[in-house]
Each structure stands twice: as C-alpha cells, then as structure tokens.
Amino acid sequence: MFVSGCQMTQQPDILVVNEQTPADFVAAQPNDVVNALTLDALNDQQIVEEAPVFDDVWERIRYQLSIPVPQNRAIVSERNYYAKHQSYLDRISKRGSPYLYYIVEEVEKREMPIELALLPIVESAFDPFGFSQRAASGIWQFMPETGERFKLKQNWWYDGRRDIVESTRAALDYLSYLHKTLEGDWLNAIAAYNSGEGRVLRAIQKNRQKHLPTDFWSLDLPKETTAYVPKLLALSDLLKRSDEFKVTWQPIVNAQVVDVVDVGSQIDLALAAEMAQMSITELYRLNPGFNRWATDPQGPHTLLLPLDIVAPFNEQLAKTDLKQRIRWQHYVVQKGDSLSVIAKKFDTSTQSIQTLNELSSNMIKVGQELLVPLSDANIDNEHLSKQMRLAAAPVKKQTVRYKVKKGDTLWDISNAHDVTIQQLANWNKMSADSILKLNQELVIHKSSQAVQPSRLEQSAKAITYKVRKGDSLARIASKFKVSVDDIVKWNKIDSKQYLQPGQKLKLNVDVTRT
Structure with a gap:
C-alpha cells in the first residue's frame, strides 16, 4: 500500500528518430514510442519542393x-x-x-x-x-x-x-x-x-x-x-487558362539575353553600335532612354546590350581612348563666343564640351582651340527625335519675303516662321516695338535642314487630349512642348475660340521632348 501510494508514472526519454538512427536501436524501442517519435520527426522535417525549370x-x-x-x-x-x-x-x-x-x-x-x-x-x-x-x-x-x-x-x-x-x-x-x-x-x-x-x-x-x-x-x-x-x-x-480560351503566348526564352555594361564615360551611340556590331536601331531599342546621339556627359553611361555581345564590346571599349569615344571636330574660339553659344551652334551641351576638353570652368578665350562633340551617325532612324536628326542634316539658307496682313504683329510673324522678334527687327532695320503697316514687306532669313521623315515621324506620337477645366491653348502647348499654331492647324479650330471642358484635341507629340 505504501509503495502504490507513492508510485509516479515515469515518462519515456525523448528520442530523435531519423535516417541516421541505427535500425537495431529503433527495433528495441516500444512500438508506440517509435511510431510517435517517427511521426514527430516527419512533421518537423521541412520538405522543400524544387520549382520546375521552364524554357519559356x-x-x-x-x-x-x-x-x-x-x-x-x-x-x-x-x-x-x-x-x-x-x-x-x-x-x-x-x-x-x-x-x-x-x-x-x-x-x-x-x-x-x-x-x-x-x-x-x-x-x-x-x-x-x-x-x-x-x-x-x-x-x-x-x-x-x-x-x-x-x-x-x-x-x-x-x-x-x-x-x-x-x-x-x-x-x-x-x-x-x-x-x-x-x-x-x-x-x-x-x-x-x-x-x-x-x-x-x-x-x-x-x-x-x-x-x-x-x-x-x-x-x-x-x-x-x-x-x-x-x-x-x-x-x-x-x-x-490560355488553352481554355484558345490563345497563344508566343514563347520568350527563359534565360538572360541582355546585360548592363557601364562604359564609364560619355560615348557616341553610333560608335557604341559599331563596337557592339549591331545597328543603331537595335541599340536604341534596348536603350530607349537616350534622347540624343550620345550618352549624357554627366551619366548614366550604362548600356543594355545582348549578352553574347558584351565580351567583345568590352574588349573594343578597353582599346578606345576616352576622347575617341566621342566624335569631335576642332573649333577655334571667336569673339563673342561662350561655351553655351558654341554648344548651341553644334547642338550639344556645355557639359559635354567641358568634359571633352577637361575644362574646370566655363571660362574660354578668343583663339583657344576646343574639341567640340559631333556625331556623323546615320540619323534617319525611326527611334530618333526630330532634333537628333536635324543635328547632322545639311543646312540650307533661305530668304523669305513676307507681306504684312491685317492684324499682323512682329510676335505673330516671328512665331509663324520660327525666328525671334529681335532677329526679325534686325533684318528689317526696325525696333522690336515698331508698328507694322498693311502690305509692308519684311525680309526673313531662315535656315532649313533637309531631313527625311522617319517611319515613326521623329519619335512622334499622335494622342488625343481631353480638355480640362482651366485649360487654354497656350497651357496645353506648353505642357506638350508644341506650338499653339500647331494645335490650331491639327484640329482646324479658331485660336480665339474658347476651349470647352471635355473637348478632344489631336496632338502630335515628340516623346523625347516631354
């Protein structure tokens, strides 16, 4: 009676059973203990299912x-x-x-x-x-x-x-x-x-x-x-559920096909295309972020290239001196020049000229020789903007004689012919605030560049814009970097007519300018 009154139930020791546990040891244990411990071990085991490998x-x-x-x-x-x-x-x-x-x-x-x-x-x-x-x-x-x-x-x-x-x-x-x-x-x-x-x-x-x-x-x-x-x-x-709806998703290879290459400095994209042995159209398709003929002088200088081209491209890049990565011409600074004036003349940027010439400031002097970035790439390309193609097109001088009509102002005429009021005044030996006379003849000097329109019309996109409350022609023109005259012409509307909320306008927008 004393023994039975003080008896305690003894719990079995916790055993871990796994694939390394000896078979004879397991066999010596009570069945209920082994079964329970084996089940616990299986529950604790993490079963990792490998994802299938796909080609598409x-x-x-x-x-x-x-x-x-x-x-x-x-x-x-x-x-x-x-x-x-x-x-x-x-x-x-x-x-x-x-x-x-x-x-x-x-x-x-x-x-x-x-x-x-x-x-x-x-x-x-x-x-x-x-x-x-x-x-x-x-x-x-x-x-x-x-x-x-x-x-x-x-x-x-x-x-x-x-x-x-x-x-x-x-x-x-x-x-x-x-x-x-x-x-x-x-x-x-x-x-x-x-x-x-x-x-x-x-x-x-x-x-x-x-x-x-x-x-x-x-x-x-x-x-x-x-x-x-x-x-x-x-x-x-x-x-x-493509099978159920009988549609096909054309396969795209499930493998890396492009890689990012850091060229380390500004580079002419036509030169980069040559080094990569690909067309400039293919290069721009992979690198649509570039607006011009070269990478930004301040970066980024990374290019997305086909994977199989990366190694030979890097070999060519290593052999190319930094100054040779941008095509350039010699220019002698003239009286009245500044970096911004020269940059505008050659359709480049002050930073690009500074970088190429290793200038520490904007200061230049008459007679100083500079290297000015210049691209001679084929720019009749569907992915390039109007500005990019104009940069390398031959310039032709043209003189136009314009007869003043009723209601004309210097501002209207200059805007219509894409010149400044001051230019118009200087060419006709008058002041910028002169009053025009009916049938007065004005001389306008224009420079035109023969550029064949690309298949996508200079990266332009035709969009439909819905007029919002408070919109005006000037406001819409400013937002999309187009002229009021263009909006009027595209939509055959009166420029003096008020726009109505909800009214739809057709716009041809150059995506590289917005």
Missing part, C-alpha cells in the same frame, strides 16, 4: 500567379477582349522579348506578386516610346513628376522614364511603397499606381466613415482606374 518566360510567370481572379463582369469583359485579339498578344511578346526576363527576375528578387511583371502590358504594351495624353512615358508610363520623385533623371540628353533598367527599378520601388502605404493590399496598390495614392487613400477613408469595406472592388475610384485593375487580372487569367 510566360510559363515561368504562369506557374507563380497568385492573386485571386474573381469572375466578375469587368474582368470577363476585358479577358474576352484580349482573347479575341491574338495579333495584339503577338505584338506584346515581340516587343517584350528583350525586357520580360529581366523584369521577372527583378520582381522575384523583391518577392512581389509575379502579376506585376504583366503591368507594362496594361501601361504601354511594352512600347518603350509609349506616351499618354497626361505626358506619361516609357513601358511603365511614368509622369514627369513621379519620375523625379523616384529618382528618374530627365534632361536634354536622357529620360530615365524610358530607360528599361531604371524605370523598372523605379516602378517596383513605387509599387513597394504603395503596398506598404495601403496596408498590404496589392489590388489597392496597383490601383494607386494608376491614379495616385492620394485618391485611393481618400476613397478608403470615405468608405471607413460609412463603415463599408475598403477592398478595391468596394472603392469609388475614377472610371479609368476601375478598368485598370481588371485589365491586369484579365491578362493573368488569360495566361493561366
């Missing part, structure tokens, strides 16, 4: 799709539209083939939803020169202000919004920020990428005040944004 980037994306796609009217409508336009899907694959693998790699590195790699389809259909009526540019369609906010350099030489590498970095930075700001909701983050986080935050706050849900489908957002997210999800669904 589209298959790689399909395997990772994770955002649920509700079968609502908006998504079904967008999906059916895409499914009926196989030629559009083919164009997407062709345009995206140099870029998509890189974008997928960057999305995966950040552990973001793979659906984001499809966003450039919605934004621009992978057109690096894509341009919107709101002045957004590039495959990720950055507005100028948003581009600046996410450190995309934009100047005369270069526009980072069109740079594939830099714009992808900035877009994923922006989406990460939006995801965090909007409490981890990816659909709301994607909506905010289209309309701005302020608008989405206000819509969320409005619903909270009414005790309503704050998911994307419950928010009151602009019409464009309510269609934007369904477009992305429709593409995702169509990719996932």
Whole structure:
C-alpha cells in the first residue's frame, strides 16, 4: 500500500528518430514510442519542393500567379477582349522579348506578386516610346513628376522614364511603397499606381466613415482606374487558362539575353553600335532612354546590350581612348563666343564640351582651340527625335519675303516662321516695338535642314487630349512642348475660340521632348 501510494508514472526519454538512427536501436524501442517519435520527426522535417525549370518566360510567370481572379463582369469583359485579339498578344511578346526576363527576375528578387511583371502590358504594351495624353512615358508610363520623385533623371540628353533598367527599378520601388502605404493590399496598390495614392487613400477613408469595406472592388475610384485593375487580372487569367480560351503566348526564352555594361564615360551611340556590331536601331531599342546621339556627359553611361555581345564590346571599349569615344571636330574660339553659344551652334551641351576638353570652368578665350562633340551617325532612324536628326542634316539658307496682313504683329510673324522678334527687327532695320503697316514687306532669313521623315515621324506620337477645366491653348502647348499654331492647324479650330471642358484635341507629340 505504501509503495502504490507513492508510485509516479515515469515518462519515456525523448528520442530523435531519423535516417541516421541505427535500425537495431529503433527495433528495441516500444512500438508506440517509435511510431510517435517517427511521426514527430516527419512533421518537423521541412520538405522543400524544387520549382520546375521552364524554357519559356510566360510559363515561368504562369506557374507563380497568385492573386485571386474573381469572375466578375469587368474582368470577363476585358479577358474576352484580349482573347479575341491574338495579333495584339503577338505584338506584346515581340516587343517584350528583350525586357520580360529581366523584369521577372527583378520582381522575384523583391518577392512581389509575379502579376506585376504583366503591368507594362496594361501601361504601354511594352512600347518603350509609349506616351499618354497626361505626358506619361516609357513601358511603365511614368509622369514627369513621379519620375523625379523616384529618382528618374530627365534632361536634354536622357529620360530615365524610358530607360528599361531604371524605370523598372523605379516602378517596383513605387509599387513597394504603395503596398506598404495601403496596408498590404496589392489590388489597392496597383490601383494607386494608376491614379495616385492620394485618391485611393481618400476613397478608403470615405468608405471607413460609412463603415463599408475598403477592398478595391468596394472603392469609388475614377472610371479609368476601375478598368485598370481588371485589365491586369484579365491578362493573368488569360495566361493561366490560355488553352481554355484558345490563345497563344508566343514563347520568350527563359534565360538572360541582355546585360548592363557601364562604359564609364560619355560615348557616341553610333560608335557604341559599331563596337557592339549591331545597328543603331537595335541599340536604341534596348536603350530607349537616350534622347540624343550620345550618352549624357554627366551619366548614366550604362548600356543594355545582348549578352553574347558584351565580351567583345568590352574588349573594343578597353582599346578606345576616352576622347575617341566621342566624335569631335576642332573649333577655334571667336569673339563673342561662350561655351553655351558654341554648344548651341553644334547642338550639344556645355557639359559635354567641358568634359571633352577637361575644362574646370566655363571660362574660354578668343583663339583657344576646343574639341567640340559631333556625331556623323546615320540619323534617319525611326527611334530618333526630330532634333537628333536635324543635328547632322545639311543646312540650307533661305530668304523669305513676307507681306504684312491685317492684324499682323512682329510676335505673330516671328512665331509663324520660327525666328525671334529681335532677329526679325534686325533684318528689317526696325525696333522690336515698331508698328507694322498693311502690305509692308519684311525680309526673313531662315535656315532649313533637309531631313527625311522617319517611319515613326521623329519619335512622334499622335494622342488625343481631353480638355480640362482651366485649360487654354497656350497651357496645353506648353505642357506638350508644341506650338499653339500647331494645335490650331491639327484640329482646324479658331485660336480665339474658347476651349470647352471635355473637348478632344489631336496632338502630335515628340516623346523625347516631354
């Protein structure tokens, strides 16, 4: 009785059973203990399933799709539209083939939803020169202000919004920020990428005040944004169920096909194309961020090149002296010259002249010899802007005699002939505030450059702009870097006529100037 009263139940020692445990040791244990411990060991073991290896980037994306796609009217409508336009899907694959693998790699590195790699389809259909009526540019369609906010350099030489590498970095930075700001909701983050986080935050706050849900489908957002997210999800669904909808995604090799090369200094892009043994058109297709014939003197000096060309290109680059990377000519400084005057004369920049001549300041003197950057590349190219092609075109002098009409002013005439009021006054030996007389004859000296229009008309994009409240012709012209006269001519309207909100205007915009 004493023994039974003090008896305690002894628990077995904890044993770890795994593939290294001797069989005879396991066999000596009670069955119930071994079974329990073996089960625990299996539960604790982490089973890592290796991802399949794909030959096609589209298959790689399909395997990772994770955002649920509700079968609502908006998504079904967008999906059916895409499914009926196989030629559009083919164009997407062709345009995206140099870029998509890189974008997928960057999305995966950040552990973001793979659906984001499809966003450039919605934004621009992978057109690096894509341009919107709101002045957004590039495959990720950055507005100028948003581009600046996410450190995309934009100047005369270069526009980072069109740079594939830099714009992808900035877009994923922006989406990460939006995801965090909007409490981890990816659909709301994607909506905010289209309309701005302020608008989405206000819509969320409005619903909270009414005790309503704050998911994307419950928010009151602009019409464009309510269609934007369904477009992305429709593409995702169509990719996932391509067999069901009988569409084909033209294969894109699931391998690195391009690499970034830092050339370390300003370089003539025509020379870079020669060194890479590729056409300048191919070079600009991979490097659409450059506005001119060379990289920005202040950088970036990085080029995206086909992977198999990188090694021979670097060999050629190592043999090329820094000064030989820019094509140049000798120039002797004349009276009245300044670096800015010389730069304007040769359609280059003061920084480029300074860099080439290793000048520590803007000070120059008469008789000083300078090397001035000059490109002799073939500039009749579909990817180059009007300014780039004009820079190397032969100049022809032309004298025009103009007879003053009723209502004419020096400002009107100078603007119509693309000269300054002061030039017009000097040529006709009058003051800039002179009163013109009816039928008075004026002499106008113009320099014309014979440039054949490119297939894409100097990187111009025809867009339709919807007039907003407070808009004027001058304001719209300034925003899109065109003239009032051009807007009037393109739309056959009266320049004195008031614009109406909602009115649509046709604009031909050079994407390298915005």
